[in-house]
Amino acid sequence: MRAYELLRETLWRRRYIWIVHVVWLALYVMFWWLYYPDPEEFGGVLFLSGGFLLPLALSAGIIGDDIASGRICVVLTRPLRPGTLFVYRLLGLSLQGAIHFLLGGIVILVLHVVTRKGSTEGLAFWLFLSWLLFNTWAALSTSSSVLLKRSHNSLLLLVAFVTIGGVLHILIWNLRNYAIGDVLKGILRYGFPPDGLLRDLGNGEFEEKNVTLAGLDLPRALVYTVHSLLLTVVYALPGILIFRKKQFLSERD
Amino acid sequence: MLQEANEPTSGNDAREAVVQCRRLTKVYKKLLSSRAKAVRALNEVSLSVRPGQIVGLIGPNGAGKSTLLNLIAGLIFPTNGDVTVCGHPARSIQARQSLGYMPEHPVFLGGYSARATLRYHGALLGLSRATIADQVDKSVQRLQLQEFIDRPCADFSQGMKQRLALGVAMLNEPQLLLLDEPSNGLDPVGIIQLRDLLKQLQDTGAAVVISSHRLGELEKLTGDYMFMHHGQIITFGDNAMARRAGQLLVGLESNGPRLAETLLPASKVLEASETELALAVDDPAEVPDIVTKLAEGGARITQVVLQHENIEETFLRLCDEGRQ
Numbered sequence: 001m002r003a004y005e006l007l008r009e010t011l012w013r014r015r016y017i018w019i020v021h022v023v024w025l026a027l028y029v030m031f032w033w034l035y036y037p038d039p040e041e042f043g044g045v046l047f048l049s050g051g052f053l054l055p056l057a058l059s060a061g062i063i064g065d066d067i068a069s070g071r072i073c074v075v076l077t078r079p080l081r082p083g084t085l086f087v088y089r090l091l092g093l094s095l096q097g098a099i100h101f102l103l104g105g106i107v108i109l110v111l112h113v114v115t116r117k118g119s120t121e122g123l124a125f126w127l128f129l130s131w132l133l134f135n136t137w138a139a140l141s142t143s144s145s146v147l148l149k150r151s152h153n154s155l156l157l158l159v160a161f162v163t164i165g166g167v168l169h170i171l172i173w174n175l176r177n178y179a180i181g182d183v184l185k186g187i188l189r190y191g192f193p194p195d196g197l198l199r200d201l202g203n204g205e206f207e208e209k210n211v212t213l214a215g216l217d218l219p220r221a222l223v224y225t226v227h228s229l230l231l232t233v234v235y236a237l238p239g240i241l242i243f244r245k246k247q248f249l250s251e252r253d
Numbered sequence: 254m255l256q257e258a259n260e261p262t263s264g265n266d267a268r269e270a271v272v273q274c275r276r277l278t279k280v281y282k283k284l285l286s287s288r289a290k291a292v293r294a295l296n297e298v299s300l301s302v303r304p305g306q307i308v309g310l311i312g313p314n315g316a317g318k319s320t321l322l323n324l325i326a327g328l329i330f331p332t333n334g335d336v337t338v339c340g341h342p343a344r345s346i347q348a349r350q351s352l353g354y355m356p357e358h359p360v361f362l363g364g365y366s367a368r369a370t371l372r373y374h375g376a377l378l379g380l381s382r383a384t385i386a387d388q389v390d391k392s393v394q395r396l397q398l399q400e401f402i403d404r405p406c407a408d409f410s411q412g413m414k415q416r417l418a419l420g421v422a423m424l425n426e427p428q429l430l431l432l433d434e435p436s437n438g439l440d441p442v443g444i445i446q447l448r449d450l451l452k453q454l455q456d457t458g459a460a461v462v463i464s465s466h467r468l469g470e471l472e473k474l475t476g477d478y479m480f481m482h483h484g485q486i487i488t489f490g491d492n493a494m495a496r497r498a499g500q501l502l503v504g505l506e507s508n509g510p511r512l513a514e515t516l517l518p519a520s521k522v523l524e525a526s527e528t529e530l531a532l533a534v535d536d537p538a539e540v541p542d543i544v545t546k547l548a549e550g551g552a553r554i555t556q557v558v559l560q561h562e563n564i565e566e567t568f569l570r571l572c573d574e575g576r577q
């Protein structure tokens with residue numbers, strides 16, 4: 001009952017969340033209808049809109065709203081650890097993402113069957129990869145929402161991503177002949193949300209190229225999936241730790 | 254029983270008390286700001302609230318009332334000292350199971366109805382589906398929420414929000430209820446209902462701590478006041494203690510100033526005219542002594558009137574004393 005209510009809350013906390021889901025699904029349909037894209041093109045759109053922008057839109061103020069309004073003060077006087085609340089907020093987002101991509105997949109399949117145009121090859125894989133990316137951004141955004149009031153977390157992440165990503169790319173280009181360039185490249189590729197990594201995976205660039213980890217020969221898809229899930233946990237941890245230690249003053253007289 | 258500020262409490266009290274604060278200090282300091290800019294909101298406050306007690310927390314703005322409530326609710330950490338609720342550290346899961354909290358400005362999810370809000374909080378309390386349904390029905394009955402139980406909270410007036418917040422706070426029939434300005438926005442019927450509800454809750458052995466500026470309302474709810482000023486408990490106790498101070502008006506035929514000067518300590522004399530003395534009395538038991546002393550000193554007394562302070566006058570007097 002508690003889990004159900006905490007997950008449900010993430011969907012009902014703001015009225016526009018339903019609208020966001022519907023608009024995004026409509027975007028997929030329009031893109032399909034207008035361009036009948038090949039799997040790679042459609043994968044790119046899913047990544048940008050569903051994997052990156054959608055979690056930012058859905059997680060705007062996911063904890064900051066409650067902190068700013070003071071609602072958190074009543075919620076946290078319940079027998080519930082702040083860390084648990086954080087995890088349920090993130091799980092709620094992740095569940096919304098899963099259902100969103102499932103619905104998106106069904107809509108595209110129906111369109112494909114009806115129009116007999118375009119290709120649905122690898123669609124399920126692209127949807128899964130988009131969901132993995134969605135989770136990493138959702139975790140980053142939820143963590144930043146502990147620190148930033150209202151919806152500033154999403155906006156700040158967007159600005160930070162563009163700024164830091166841009167600076168790193170410039171640095172990597174200029175330092176491409178030095179060892180530090182490779183280090184920066186590694187940080188960008190494995191420490192940042194795995195947009196590029198998962199897109200490459202979706203494009204089939206790593207087929208038949210396994211990864212050897214601790215003496216084990218593992219499929220690259222599995223390694224990158226685990227990597228994305230681990231990044232989600234790593235991005236969530238600072239938020240949980242700060243939230244646990246944060247003080248919430250309902251009203252100072 | 255409320256205990257004096259700075260006075261440590263016994264271990265036995267700690268076991269029995271619903272709330273126990275020991276040398277509680279809270280200093281607000283912004284990150285990277287200097288120590289000089291820190292605000293000491295509470296200063297070594299010790300108190301104990303026993304089951305069935307309703308305590309009215311009063312004091313001017315900035316006295317530390319809300320800080321104290323927030324510390325008991327476990328929303329903030331003390332800088333020094335400790336708080337226990339029903340024997341468990343504040344902020345622990347066990348303490349929160351015994352606690353109901355109503356903030357000054359309750360906020361609910363706009364898209365949720367009152368029923369959904371109550372159900373949500375029931376779930377957070379870990380109640381079963383059947384118990385939640387039962388508790389929601391009870392809340393609807395006792396707070397008369399029937400009219401708006403299925404309306405979205407976004408459409409609620411302040412009074413409706415207050416009622417719902419009270420329902421949310423009382424959902425688990427808590428052993429400790431913390432209320433911050435509970436009568437804000439309530440109509441007269443709502444205030445009477447609130448009073449009745451708190452009395453009912455008191456009868457079940459629950460303790461209630463109410464912070465309010467509405468002294469008249471508070472007076473009808475409780476006899477126990479805790480007056481706070483500059484982060485300290487200035488006075489505490491029941492009606493008689495909080496309102497013990499009064500003014501004794503003694504009517505005389507003549508010679509008021511001379512009699513006052515020769516027979517009474519200067520600290521007792523508030524005003525002295527030829528035909529009337531206004532004297533400060535801390536306890537009504539002092540009155541016979543004063544009258545006897547004046548009569549024996551040759552005063553021809555025409556009238557004796559003891560004026561008690563009401564709670565507002567007490568509040569203003571304590572504020573003045575606090576400022577001095």
